[in-house]
Amino acid sequence: MTDPSPVFTADNLRKSFSTPRGPVKAVDGISLELAPSDFVALHGPSGCGKSTLLLIAGALLSPDEGTIRIDDADPYALDANGRAAFRAANVGFVFQQFHLIPFLDVLDNVLAPQLSGREDRGALRTRALELLEKFNLSHRLNHVPSALSVGEQQRVALARALLKSPRLLLADEPTGNLDEENARVIMDHLSEFAKNRGAVLMVTHDPAARASAKRSLHLEAGRITA
Amino acid sequence: MNLRRLVVREILHRKLNFALSVLGVFLAVLCVIATLGILRAHDAQTDRIIGEMEVQTRDEMAKLEDEIRKSMKGLGFNIYIFPEDQEMSEVYAQGYASKSMPEEYVNKLASSDIVTVNHLLPSLTRKIKWPEKARTVILIGVRGEVPLAHRDPKAPLIDPVEEDKLVLGYELHRSLDLAPGDTVEFMGESFTVEKCHDERGSKDDITIWMNLGQCQELLQMEGRINAIQALECNCATVDRLGEIRKELLQILPDTRIIETGSTALARAEARNTAQATAERQIAGKKQERARLRRERERFAGLLLPIVSVFSMAWIGMLTLTNVRERIPEIGILRAIGVKSRTVLTAFLGRAFVAGLTGAALGLALAFFAGPLFEENFFQGHSISSLLDARDWWLPLLLAPLFACLAAWLPSFHAAQQDPAVVLRHD
Ligand SMILES: Nc1ncnc2c1ncn2[C@@H]1O[C@H](COP(=O)(O)OP(=O)(O)OP(=O)(O)O)[C@@H](O)[C@H]1O
Ligand SMILES: [Mg+2]
Numbered sequence: 291m292t293d294p295s296p297v298f299t300a301d302n303l304r305k306s307f308s309t310p311r312g313p314v315k316a317v318d319g320i321s322l323e324l325a326p327s328d329f330v331a332l333h334g335p336s337g338c339g340k341s342t343l344l345l346i347a348g349a350l351l352s353p354d355e356g357t358i359r360i361d362d363a364d365p366y367a368l369d370a371n372g373r374a375a376f377r378a379a380n381v382g383f384v385f386q387q388f389h390l391i392p393f394l395d396v397l398d399n400v401l402a403p404q405l406s407g408r409e410d411r412g413a414l415r416t417r418a419l420e421l422l423e424k425f426n427l428s429h430r431l432n433h434v435p436s437a438l439s440v441g442e443q444q445r446v447a448l449a450r451a452l453l454k455s456p457r458l459l460l461a462d463e464p465t466g467n468l469d470e471e472n473a474r475v476i477m478d479h480l481s482e483f484a485k486n487r488g489a490v491l492m493v494t495h496d497p498a499a500r501a502s503a504k505r506s507l508h509l510e511a512g513r514i515t516a
Numbered sequence: 517m518n519l520r521r522l523v524v525r526e527i528l529h530r531k532l533n534f535a536l537s538v539l540g541v542f543l544a545v546l547c548v549i550a551t552l553g554i555l556r557a558h559d560a561q562t563d564r565i566i567g568e569m570e571v572q573t574r575d576e577m578a579k580l581e582d583e584i585r586k587s588m589k590g591l592g593f594n595i596y597i598f599p600e601d602q603e604m605s606e607v608y609a610q611g612y613a614s615k616s617m618p619e620e621y622v623n624k625l626a627s628s629d630i631v632t633v634n635h636l637l638p639s640l641t642r643k644i645k646w647p648e649k650a651r652t653v654i655l656i657g658v659r660g661e662v663p664l665a666h667r668d669p670k671a672p673l674i675d676p677v678e679e680d681k682l683v684l685g686y687e688l689h690r691s692l693d694l695a696p697g698d699t700v701e702f703m704g705e706s707f708t709v710e711k712c713h714d715e716r717g718s719k720d721d722i723t724i725w726m727n728l729g730q731c732q733e734l735l736q737m738e739g740r741i742n743a744i745q746a747l748e749c750n751c752a753t754v755d756r757l758g759e760i761r762k763e764l765l766q767i768l769p770d771t772r773i774i775e776t777g778s779t780a781l782a783r784a785e786a787r788n789t790a791q792a793t794a795e796r797q798i799a800g801k802k803q804e805r806a807r808l809r810r811e812r813e814r815f816a817g818l819l820l821p822i823v824s825v826f827s828m829a830w831i832g833m834l835t836l837t838n839v840r841e842r843i844p845e846i847g848i849l850r851a852i853g854v855k856s857r858t859v860l861t862a863f864l865g866r867a868f869v870a871g872l873t874g875a876a877l878g879l880a881l882a883f884f885a886g887p888l889f890e891e892n893f894f895q896g897h898s899i900s901s902l903l904d905a906r907d908w909w910l911p912l913l914l915a916p917l918f919a920c921l922a923a924w925l926p927s928f929h930a931a932q933q934d935p936a937v938v939l940r941h942d
Contacts, residue, residue, distance in 0.1 A: 341940055342940075345936045345939070345940065348851070350851060350935050350936040350939070351936040370856065371855050371856075371857075374850065374853045374854065374855050374856075375853060375855075376853075377851065377852065377853040378852060378853020378854075379853070383848075383851050383852065383939075385848075385939065387844075389844055389845075389847070389848035389939075391522075391845050391848070391849075392529065392845075393525045393526050393528070393529030393530070394517075394522070394525055398517050398521065398525070401517035402517060402848075402849065402852065402854075403852045403853060403854075404517040404518065405517065405518070405519060405522065405849065405854045405858055406852060406853035406854045406855070406858075407853075407855075450852070451852075462939075
């Protein structure tokens with residue numbers, strides 16, 4: 291870790307949800323730091339708080355206690371619109387279900403982050419085409435998601451997450467729906483993103499995926515245990 | 517990639533939902549246009565009917581008037597000649613003139629070569645107390661007809677009352693129990709009752725007629741009269757009063773001439789009655805049309821709100837369905853930094869396009885298929901003649917606004933979706 295300023299820090303995060311059977315402590319005192327080029331895999335039993343931690347890290351769910359900083363800024367100090375703009379500029383998301391927009395073709399799906407505000411459209415388009423070329427999707431530009439294989443779909447989702455060159459990439463079981471070969475391709479791309487001074491926080495059950503990460507954290511009942 | 521593209525792509529993707537929204541607006545707009553057309557057709561029809569009736573009345577009246585004018589030319593009529601300074605309102609109020617003029621006037625007329633007048637009857641009238649009987653009577657001194665010098669003397673029209681004789685109205689001889697031949701005291705003089713009139717139901721019933729000269733003496737108005745009646749006047753032109761005035765005023769400049777009841781007047785009255793009847797008929801027709809219009813308006817006033825509410829509820833429900841379907845999409849858009857306002861705009865934009873499309877289709881159908889319904893719905897008027905430009909562009913403006921209003925709640929619901937909740941179920 292040559293860079294002294296981390297991409298992401300979490301300080302003593304706590305988040306509980308009230309349920310009919312009393313409050314559930316989803317995240318219970320987690321501190322974490324991701325330096326540039328860091329690639330962290332989170333694993334643990336179902337319900338241990340992995341997704342909750344990811345949502346908090348992605349400026350989508352404010353913690354009850356503790357703070358996070360992304361590139362030295364606290365997104366929860368901003369109002370809703372400010373936080374949305376912050377997410378657009380700094381965070382990329384990849385999900386197990388891809389969450390592509392079904393009626394947009396591949397290129398438009400990758401360019402969907404343009405909807406978050408005015409930007410240099412030409413530059414983003416060039417970037418989108420580069421990413422799709424790199425992800426071997428150039429021949430699919432005008433296909434809708436339903437016409438793609440799952441591996442292709444996840445690559446489109448990844449391209450969308452990387453469009454605005456975020457510092458932090460959050461992935462929740464990105465290979466959960468993929469076969470071995472497609473999973474490997476995605477992990478390669480995540481590794482490459484990390485190598486280029488990005489930081490990746492990834493939830494995964496897949497031991498092979500975990501092997502691609504630089505380090506691996508085990509969560510148990512909302513706490514990091516290893 | 518931009519918002520417009522997102523809206524258009526989504527519409528093309530979920531065609532059924534969009535088409536159903538369009539259908540809702542389409543039917544509502546069609547309903548509005550049809551109702552408007554029916555009301556306008558009613559008004560146009562009313563104008564047409566009333567216009568036709570008015571033209572017909574006008575024509576009939578003109579014809580009637582023409583006939584009356586023609587027939588009046590040959591008809592005799594009566595006039596009164598009063599002193600020039602006589603207030604007519606007074607004559608109408610008390611029944612006779614209070615101002616007087618020289619009796620000489622009647623002789624002057626009679627000896628002129630006036631051709632328009634046939635009979636001249638001078639009179640002096642006063643309302644006085646009958647001192648001996650302590651009651652109010654109208655005393656008229658009459659001289660009978662003054663023969664026109666330039667013609668053969670005619671038989672008198674009214675019996676001149678001889679000196680020392682009285683003619684009594686019904687009320688007088690009845691209450692005083694007088695009969696022809698009786699002697700009675702009047703202002704200190706003794707008179708014989710010459711004639712007793714039957715009941716006339718007018719002031720004639722309290723009138724005493726006597727010889728003009730004797731009357732002037734009793735009233736100390738020697739040589740004075742206050743009216744000359746000219747009977748059976750005849751004129752060559754239609755403007756008979758104008759003609760006769762011209763002639764008379766040359767001879768008697770300080771008098772005024774008034775026409776009284778005649779056959780001609782009665783005809784003019786008949787014409788007025790005919791006109792009044794026609795006007796009443798038109799007014800009745802107008803009233804009937806107005807009542808029909810109110811009924812149609814009431815129906816429209818019931819139909820249009822119901823149609824609007826149903827159409828809006830329909831669009832609201834379809835939008836809600838659309839929002840439900842798109843929850844994951846909203847979640848991911850919000851996660852990648854799209855503002856909630858943008859999400860709201862996307863859904864409202866969709867409703868706007870549906871409103872615009874529905875209105876355009878509805879108006880187009882009304883325009884092109886309207887002629888097929890002209891006979892049955894628009895009373896033969898063409899839809900384009902019934903609706904003006906505003907009737908066409910206003911629905912085009914309002915339908916999208918109402919659609920947005922209808923979609924507002926579900927769209928707002930969409931914009932309020934928490935991406936954390938949406939994406940957690942991954
Ligand atoms: N919005 C919520 N309301 C109530 N409870 C919640 C909510 N979000 C999470 N939880 C609870 O918090 C705990 C942690 O949930 P979380 O989704 O983070 O688990 P996870 O580690 O991602 O599990 P999995 O591996 O099954 O995805 C669970 O018990 C879950 O039921
Ligand atoms: Mg999870």
